[in-house]
Amino acid sequence: MELIKVNQSIEKNADFIKEVGLESGQPVQKCYQCGKCTAGCPVAFAMDYPPQQVIRMVQLGMKDELLKSNTIWICSTCHTCSTRCPCEVEITHVMDTLRIMAGKSGATPAGKAKYVETMYNALLSTVKSYGRTYEVGLVLQNNLKSGKLFNGADMGMPMFQKGKLQLMPSKIQGAAEVARIFDEVRKMEGGVK
């Protein structure tokens, strides 16, 4: 890791620190690094920075490192950390906020993080088209975009045989309204595909 001059990043990224606090609604500055969040995090082993470090990095204004980290995508948003935090920082909301900021900044997640982002986009694009999640469409689109063409391919036939695979999407009457919600949100705040 390259050397970071902490005082400089706090000054340079003061707006970022403020924005994370405001957007997430969380008292990030209260964190005193007890580490309870990391101890209970089920996916910390797969993260480049564990949750406790993410909060410290927000306090220090380490914007670029955070928005490029895989942590903000790997977080499964299980709320274990939020439930246990003695300072009542809902870390899950901080993770969501950083993810949203990363999406808007145009940062391109790589590796495991990219697979998560691709899955989000695939799911939401089926919702935008049909008003509901279309499971088959989600998996197909996810595999095409992630390059993992045969991801979950072993599920197809058994799911079909058990009658759990809806080959065609069911489009709701209000699908156009749902699509409009996506468009309006994009107009209001930008960044949502």
Place this chain on the structure above:
Amino acid sequence: MKYAYFPGCSYHGTGKEYESSTQAVAKKLGMELVTIPDWSCCGATASHGKSHLLNVALPARSLGIAEEMGMDVTTGCAACYQQLAHANHKMAEDAGIREKVNKIISKPYNGTLKVKSLVEAVGTVDPETIKAQIVKPLTGLKVAAYYGCLLVRPQKITGFDDPEKPMFMDNLMTLAGAEALDWAHKTECCGASLGISNLDIAVRLINKIIKAAVESGADCFVVACPFCHLNIDWHQKNVNKKLGTSYDIPVFYFTELLGLAMGLSPDELGLKTHFTDTQKVLSLVG
């Protein structure tokens, strides 16, 4: 008891046995589930990572329709519940977001309803009413009640049960005559959609949960979420393949086991569409 019912997008797909067993058990309990007309996706595990506004607006569309019906909302899926309950909280508490959301959904939502998970809705039925329906008690069946994350956390949003040691499903299983085990991983995360995006991460999480249940002596899992079910039921074989384990433990929705104890047939409840073999548990309880 009458609820505006939100089926959730997996209701006719991966979670279809949850839907059929929910309908059958609700009927037995005299609980009327009125489907919210033209309900739409709650945003699932994706919208909260895309936009705070979208994340409230998607579930609020269905809540607005339910408000017109004048009934509190219930849903079986833990993820849908989390999304609906979170949006409900935001729409009731945050006038700024309420105003923005109500501009972009067709039926404005004023935050007047309660959103309950199906576990809460069934778990708050008078125990005597439930007991009166139990004709085939699940005597001798040891169950590990697995709640996962989104049913009981964060407590500010969910609130009906303890976030670390929940008991609602355990109590229902006890009423059905089963033995609900005290075990360690009741609320550990199964990885949810990491099962699709990053299976190598998810199998490690699923393995820990299955290991804890098996070591506590469980005959089966009981769950209340289609994603938990998919991950533990379907991906159990991937855990075995990737980590060299040899688990073979069935995973039931709480409504399936309640339904069995109420004398409903395995076919009616959808017990034949599981991936892990349910037969050994079915023969245990006759």
